[in-house]
Amino acid sequence: MIYTLTANPAIDYNVTCDRLAPDCVTRTRDAVYTPNGKGLNVSFALQHFGEPSSILGFFAGFSGRFIVDGARERGCEVFPVWVDGITRVNVFLNSGEHEYNMVNAGAPISRRDEDAMIELIASLPELECLSISGSLPPGTSDGFLDRVVDKVRERGGEVVVDISSPLLRRLLAQRPLLIKPNDDELRDIFGLEVGANDDAGALCALEHLHEEGAQAVLLTMGGAGAYFGDGRHAWFARCAYPVRVLSTVCAGDSTLGAFLSVWYRDRSRVEDGLRLAMATGANVVEFAGQGDFARVDEYQDHVEIRQIR
Numbered sequence: 067m068i069y070t071l072t073a074n075p076a077i078d079y080n081v082t083c084d085r086l087a088p089d090c091v092t093r094t095r096d097a098v099y100t101p102n103g104k105g106l107n108v109s110f111a112l113q114h115f116g117e118p119s120s121i122l123g124f125f126a127g128f129s130g131r132f133i134v135d136g137a138r139e140r141g142c143e144v145f146p147v148w149v150d151g152i153t154r155v156n157v158f159l160n161s162g163e164h165e166y167n168m169v170n171a172g173a174p175i176s177r178r179d180e181d182a183m184i185e186l187i188a189s190l191p192e193l194e195c196l197s198i199s200g201s202l203p204p205g206t207s208d209g210f211l212d213r214v215v216d217k218v219r220e221r222g223g224e225v226v227v228d229i230s231s232p233l234l235r236r237l238l239a240q241r242p243l244l245i246k247p248n249d250d251e252l253r254d255i256f257g258l259e260v261g262a263n264d265d266a267g268a269l270c271a272l273e274h275l276h277e278e279g280a281q282a283v284l285l286t287m288g289g290a291g292a293y294f295g296d297g298r299h300a301w302f303a304r305c306a307y308p309v310r311v312l313s314t315v316c317a318g319d320s321t322l323g324a325f326l327s328v329w330y331r332d333r334s335r336v337e338d339g340l341r342l343a344m345a346t347g348a349n350v351v352e353f354a355g356q357g358d359f360a361r362v363d364e365y366q367d368h369v370e371i372r373q374i375r
Contacts, residue, residue, distance in 0.1 A: 067118060067119070067120060067190075067191070067192040067193065067194055067195075068109075068112055068117060068118075068119045068194060068195045068196075068197060068326065068330065069119065069120050069121070069122055069145075069190060069193060069195070069196045069197070070105035070106065070108045070109045070112075070119060070120075070121055070122065070196070070197045070198075070199060071105050071122045071123065071183075071196055071197070071198045071199070071214065072103035072104060072105030072106050072121065072122070072123040072199060072200050073123065073124055073175075073183075073198075073200065073201070073202050073203055073206065073210075074103065074124070074154070074172040074200055074201045074202055074203040075101070075102065075103030075105075075106060075123045075124070075125060075130070075133050075153055075154075075200075076102050076103055076133075076153065076154045076155060076156045076169075076170070076172070077099055077100070077101065077102065077129050077132060077133060077153065077154075077155045077156070078099070078100045078101075078102035078155075078156050078158060078315065078316075078355060079097070079098075079099055079155055079156065079157045079158070080096075080097070080098045080099075080100065080158045080160075080313060080315070080354030080355055081094050081096070081097050081157065081158070081159045081160070081354075082094060082095045082096040082097075082159075082160045082162075082312070082354060083095055083159065083160075083161055083162070084161070084162055085161060085162070086159065086161040086164075086166070096354065098354050098355055099132075100136070100355040100356070101132060101133035101134075101135075101136030101137050102133070102156070102315075102316070102355075103123065103133070103199070103200055104199030104200035104228060104318075104319045105121065105122075105123065105197060105198070105199040105200060105319075106121055106123070106133070106137055106142075106319075107199075107316050107319030107320055107323065107356055108197050108199055108228075108319050108320075108322050108323040108326070109121050109137070109142045109323065110137075110140055110142065110320075110323065110356060111319070111320045111322075111323025111324050111327065111346060111356075111359075112323045112326060112327050113140065113141050113142050114323075114359055115323070115324055115327035115328075115342065116327060117326065117327040117330070117331070119142055119323075120142060120143040120144070120145060120190075121137055121142050121143070121144045121145065122144075122145050122146075122147075122183065122186065122187070122190075122196075123144075123146060123147070124146075124147050124148075124149050124173070124175050124179060124183070124203060125146045125147070125148055125149070125153055126148065126149045126150060126151040126152055126153045126173040127151060127152035127153060127173070128152070129152055129153040129154070129155055130146070130148070130152075130153035130173075133153060134146050145186055145190070147179060147182045147183050147186060149173055149174075149175050149176075149179045150173070150174075151173030151174060152173055153172070153173055154169075154170040154171065154172040154173065155170065156168060156169045156170055158313055158315050158354070160312060160313060160354065165313065165314070167315070171203070171204050172201070172203040172204060173203060173204075174203060174204040174205035175203050175204075175205045175206060176205060177207060180206070180207060180210050180213070183214070184213055184214065184217050187214065187217045187218060187221070188217055188220075188221070190221075193218065193221050193222075193223045194223055194224065195223055195224045195225070195226060195243070195330065196214070196218045196223055196224075196225055196226070197225075197226040197227075197228070197322070197326070198211065198214065198215075198225065198226065198227050198228070198229065199227075199228045199229065199319060199322075200228070200229065201229070201230070201231070202231070202233075211229075211233055211237060212236075212237070212240075215237060215240045215242075216240075219240070224242075224243040225240065225242045225243060226242060226243055226244045226245070226246070226322075226326065227242045227244075227245045227246075228245065228246040228247075228318070228319070228322055230247075230250075230251050230254075230255075231255075232255055234247065234251070234255055235255055235256065235278065238275070238278040238279035238280055239278075239279050240279065241279045241280075241281060242279070242280060242281065243281050243282060244280070244281065244282045244283070244284060244326075245275065245280045245282075245283055245284075246283075246284045246285075246286060246318065246321075246322045247275075247283070247285055247286075248285070248286045248287065248288070248318055249285070249286070249287045249288070249290075252271060252285060256271070256274065256275070258270070258271045258274060260285065260287070260293070262287070262290040262291075263290075265302060265374045268285065268293040268300070268302070268374070269295075269300055269374065269375060271285065271293075272285070272293060272295035272300055273295075275295075276295065276297050281296070281297060282294070282295065282296045282297065283295050284321075284322065284325060284343075286318050286321055286347070288314065288317075289304075289311075290304065291303055291304025291305075291344065291370075292304070292321070292340065292343070292344065293374075294325075294336060294340060295375075296333070296336070299336075299373060299375055300373070300374050300375040301336060301337065301340060301371060301372065301373050301374060302371070302372050302374055303337075303340040303341070303343070303344050303369060303370065303371045303372075304344060304369070304370055305344040305345055305347070305348040305365055305368055305369050305370075306368045306369070306370055307348055307365050307368035309348050309349070309351060309352050309365075310352060311351045311352070312351065312352055312353060312354055313351065313353065313354050313355070314351050315355070316350050316353075316355060316356040316357075317347045317350045317351045318347070320346050320347060320350045320356055321343045321344070321346055321347040321350075322343070323346075324339075324342045324343040324345075324346035324347075324362075325339045325340065325342065325343035326339075327339075327342070328342055337371050340369070340371055341366050341369045341371060342362070342366065344365075344369045345361075345362045345363075345364075345365035345366040345368075345369055346359065346362050348365050348368075349361045349362050349365055
């Protein structure tokens with residue numbers, strides 16, 4: 067079983083309007099509330115593509131209950147650690163011309179809450195892999211994720227990491243199975259730049275990440291595609307279909323979940339995993355939220371893949 071950990075989940079409130087102007091009433095065209103969090107999105111994609119996945123996270127109040135209930139309605143088992151407060155609500159507004167992302171800090175957690183999560187991980191049935199995604203809530207101790215990884219390893223499981231903080235660099239010493247930085251995180255955390263169609267730069271970046279400890283790397287670059295390296299070989303992939311981008315909020319997480327649904331069980335199926343991942347990301351950006359994956363099969367026919375090493 068692939069579990070996901072979302073330490074700081076959220077309700078995503080996706081709002082669409084025709085024009086955003088100050089000091090006046092703005093009428094929205096659409097408003098959607100969805101249970102969200104990077105790990106939840108990974109689990110939803112895994113579940114959709116036939117790989118059962120269960121969700122771990124810290125949840126609080128009525129908003130936490132909304133997320134847990136919504137995740138269960140989508141077929142994922144949820145193992146919540148309940149904490150005090152209110153799980154955050156994030157606002158994503160698309161005005162047709164610009165996208166505005168308003169992300170809140172989240173409900174604080176205590177050392178007791180962290181201990182409860184570690185105890186939960188110790189008791190999970192059939193723990194093969196834990197995918198750790200997203201930010202950490204206020205109050206999280208410096209060594210919490212190290213404890214999580216240690217407990218998973220103690221259970222004989224593997225770890226996937228998709229976080230945007232400098233903690234990612236420290237966790238590489240634990241040799242995670244896979245990391246999924248995007249190009250911004252690659253620059254901000256590691257000081258490495260990779261541009262569009264920059265195979266040479268990508269190979270250098272992948273090699274650097276492998277040397278720091280990552281067994282495999284999925285480097286996502288939005289509409290410019292993605293690079294994947296497993297330490298021996300490397301590939302580039304992108305979806306060439308011209309999609310209309312409504313929101314990019316869930317795309318990277320869905321891309322990771324789609325890739326894992328193929329590659330985790332058979333590490334030789336890199337190109338199949340990349341094809342599904344790129345098509346999934348392209349479909350998801352067409353929605354305010356994760357969408358329904360309805361055009362993924364169609365978009366797979368438009369995915370370009372080449373092996374670069």
